[in-house]
Amino acid sequence: xxxxxxxxxxxxxxxxxxxxxxxxxxxxxxxxxxxxxxxxxxxxxxxxxxxxxxxxxxxxxxxxxxxxxxxxxxxxxxxxxxxxxxxxxxxxxxxxxxxxxxxxxxxxxxxxxxxxxxxxxxxxxxxxxxxxxxxxxxxxxxxxxxxxxxxxxxxxxxxxxxxxxxxxxxxxxxxxxxxxxxxxxxxxxxxxxxxxxxxxxxxxxxxxxxxxxxxxxxxxxxxxxxxxxxxxxxxxxxxxxxxxxxxxxxxxxxxxxxxxxxxxxxxxxxxxxxxxxxxxxxxxxxxxxxxxxxxxxxxxxxxxxxxxxxxxxxxxxxxxxxxxxxxxxxxxxxxxxxxxxxxxxxxxxxxxxxxxxx
Amino acid sequence: xxxxxxxxxxxxxxxxxxxxxxxxxxxxxxxxxxxxxxxxxxxxxxxxxxxxxxxxxxxxxxxxxxxxxxxxxxxxxxxxxxxxxxxxxxxxxxxxxxxxxxxxxxxxxxxxxxxxxxxxxxxxxxxxxxxxxxxxxxxxxxxxxxxxxxxxxxxxxxxxxxxxxxxxxxxxxxxxxxxxxxxxxxxxxxxxxxxxxxxxxxxxxxxxxxxxxxxxxxxxxxxxxxxxxxxxxxxxxxxxxxxxxxxxxxxxxxxxxxxxxxxxxxxxxxxxxxxxxxxxxxxxxxxxxxxxxxxxxxxxxxxxxxxxxxxxxxxxx
Numbered sequence: 180x181x182x183x184x185x186x187x188x189x190x191x192x193x194x195x196x197x198x199x200x201x202x203x204x205x206x207x208x209x210x211x212x213x214x215x216x217x218x219x220x221x222x223x224x225x226x227x228x229x230x231x232x233x234x235x236x237x238x239x240x241x242x243x244x245x246x247x248x249x250x251x252x253x254x255x256x257x258x259x260x261x262x263x264x265x266x267x268x269x270x271x272x273x274x275x276x277x278x279x280x281x282x283x284x285x286x287x288x289x290x291x292x293x294x295x296x297x298x299x300x301x302x303x304x305x306x307x308x309x310x311x312x313x314x315x316x317x318x319x320x321x322x323x324x325x326x327x328x329x330x331x332x333x334x335x336x337x338x339x340x341x342x343x344x345x346x347x348x349x350x351x352x353x354x355x356x357x358x359x360x361x362x363x364x365x366x367x368x369x370x371x372x373x374x375x376x377x378x379x380x381x382x383x384x385x386x387x388x389x390x391x392x393x394x395x396x397x398x399x400x401x402x403x404x405x406x407x408x409x410x411x412x413x414x415x416x417x418x419x420x421x422x423x424x425x426x427x428x429x430x431x432x433x434x435x436x437x438x439x440x441x442x443x444x445x446x447x448x449x450x451x452x453x454x455x456x457x458x459x460x461x462x463x464x465x466x467x468x469x470x471x472x473x474x475x476x477x478x479x480x481x482x483x484x485x486x487x488x489x490x491x492x493x494x495x496x497x498x499x500x501x502x503x504x505x506x507x508x509x510x511x512x513x514x515x516x517x518x519x520x521x522x523x524x525x526x527x528x529x530x531x532x533x534x535x536x537x
Numbered sequence: 538x539x540x541x542x543x544x545x546x547x548x549x550x551x552x553x554x555x556x557x558x559x560x561x562x563x564x565x566x567x568x569x570x571x572x573x574x575x576x577x578x579x580x581x582x583x584x585x586x587x588x589x590x591x592x593x594x595x596x597x598x599x600x601x602x603x604x605x606x607x608x609x610x611x612x613x614x615x616x617x618x619x620x621x622x623x624x625x626x627x628x629x630x631x632x633x634x635x636x637x638x639x640x641x642x643x644x645x646x647x648x649x650x651x652x653x654x655x656x657x658x659x660x661x662x663x664x665x666x667x668x669x670x671x672x673x674x675x676x677x678x679x680x681x682x683x684x685x686x687x688x689x690x691x692x693x694x695x696x697x698x699x700x701x702x703x704x705x706x707x708x709x710x711x712x713x714x715x716x717x718x719x720x721x722x723x724x725x726x727x728x729x730x731x732x733x734x735x736x737x738x739x740x741x742x743x744x745x746x747x748x749x750x751x752x753x754x755x756x757x758x759x760x761x762x763x764x765x766x767x768x769x770x771x772x773x774x775x776x777x778x779x780x781x782x783x784x785x786x787x788x789x790x791x792x793x794x795x796x797x798x799x800x801x802x803x804x805x806x807x808x809x810x811x812x813x814x815x816x817x818x819x820x821x822x823x824x825x826x827x828x829x830x831x832x833x834x835x836x837x838x839x840x841x842x843x844x845x846x847x848x849x850x851x852x853x854x
Binding site: 205472505 | 571682683685686687689690691692693694695697698699700701702704782786789790793794795796806809813816817820823824826827830831832834835838839842
């Protein structure tokens with residue numbers, strides 16, 4: 180296992196370097212003068228000279244890349260042009276929202292996708308199976324943002340005034356707010372890593388509310404998460420249901436299942452204990468891969484539901500040409516994606532000895 | 538998703554002549570229920586796209602009502618809409634344009650986007666994969682690591698970033714804003730095809746008939762087209778069909794974010810983006826373009842699934 184871990188960790192290094200390189204190139208590839216691309220067409224030559232000097236744009240591209248990578252290693256993602264604040268700070272404020280949304284979507288997908296897949300496989304070719312699989316096909320074909328808009332129209336407009344009405348925009352109902360954890364715990368003087376952790380945890384509204392026992396805000400935050408999570412989680416749900424079904428069908432046809440049944444093991448145990456264990460393995464990979472897709476879909480969901488996450492901010496930054504934000508956010512999301520894949524691989528190796536021994 | 542029951546269970550070896558293999562696949566494809574559904578929907582969409590000028594009741598860009606009426610609900614004479622009112626089956630959008638005509642013309646755009654991005658990705662991906670697999674060594678290593686890196690970005694996000702970077706080009710030149718979006722969507726799907734072709738090259742590179750070919754002095758180009766591509770064709774076709782679905786979805790997402798085709802041109806994604814504010818007072822303006830995207834994507838997904846089953850009866854997905 181240790182050997183596998185080391186090998187897997189070493190493999191990740193070139194990918195990380197590549198990601199940094201691609202993110203670096205992305206901004207360097209903006210056509211025309213980088214200064215005018217960054218500061219706008221109206222920047223004077225004098226301003227531009229100072230700008231180039233300040234950001235070392237007169238150095239060779241390799242030196243620039245080295246400096247960029249060096250800054251990254253120190254946790255410096257650059258400075259937003261529009262806000263004049265470090266990209267890293269903005270990321271720490273925005274990422275928790277996206278994470279909450281992704282986790283919500285994944286929970287929705289897993290909680291409904293796996294049972295649907297099991298029922299479909301068990302009642303193979305029945306009406307339930309057909310409906311689920313047709314539904315799964317439709318689910319993967321729907322644009323995330325459209326589903327979001329339709330859910331908003333249904334639960335926000337059509338069901339307005341009923342018990343089923345759900346909020347369709349923003350993080351919390353107007354008027355509600357949550358003090359940051361630094362304030363609650365009197366930790367304003369914290370610096371560096373500790374400050375980052377506290378900022379991150381405070382901005383994860385559901386976590387902050389639980390930690391401070393603010394249950395009213397917690398309930399409101401959860402309510403605001405429902406529709407976005409459903410919208411974002413529908414595609415993974417469909418995929419998880421399909422994979423669960425096909426894996427379980429494959430496994431149910433194997434000899435050891437027949438043996439178990441012949442021994443007189445009750446059906447529930449056959450399905451959940453014997454068959455599911457093997458059928459679940461590939462699901463780990465699928466769930467991990469879907470998580471990466473979620474980060475892309477979160478951009479759209481956040482835009483539709485007006486949530487203050489990474490995605491909606493990224494899109495705004497594209498329009499305001501805030502390239503350091505585009506670069507830093509893209510880079511960070513790719514890193515998270517790689518990290519998730521790493522965790523998936525490791526857990527897979529832990530679950531299936533054949534992987535780590537091969 | 539049809540499985541074993543509709544697949545002919547054949548224990549015989551595959552027929553060797555290419556024409557009968559082809560006929561065999563077509564026969565299996567036409568028997569596959571999801572492929573049938575996909576083909577029927579696609580046929581209908583193609584007809585709509587080709588004959589859009591004949592089918593569309595109005596111009597997709599022109600303002601309809603001289604009184605400046607906008608966001609009117611659908612008006613269908615058969616369903617009780619007053620006969621003196623002009624008929625708009627899907628209603629008018631926020632700019633007073635006929636939504637039905639826009640949805641109809643949008644079919645052309647979406648099919649074009651799907652086909653062109655996948656063609657681009659397959660051509661480039663095939664070249665990269667073939668070169669990489671054929672050359673081997675450090676060249677192969679660098680190219681494939683680069684493909685890994687591209688796969689490390691969520692594809693929609695990479696496409697968004699690419700378009701963001703390319704936007705200044707559009708803003709300055711007279712380029713269609715669709716082109717950067719097309720390029721970005723095609724670009725992010727290159728690695729999938731490159732990997733397929735490379736795997737196929739590696740699997741047959743060392744086989745005797747290829748060595749014989751090389752000894753006979755067959756050119757690398759001929760090897761690529763006559764030996765390697767036929768081997769990679771099955772996964773390429775399946776991946777390509779499913780890739781069209783992804784491409785259409787990604788293009789719609791870019792359009793929705795305002796990074797794809799710009800108004801007033803009728804593109805489904807940007808139509809949804811434009812009408813976002815109508816969700817409270819005119820949700821029908823959002824229903825139809827979205828349904829159109831869903832049906833088109835569904836058709837390609839169904840066809841892709843059917844093709845996978847037809848081309849490889851061992852797969853039970």
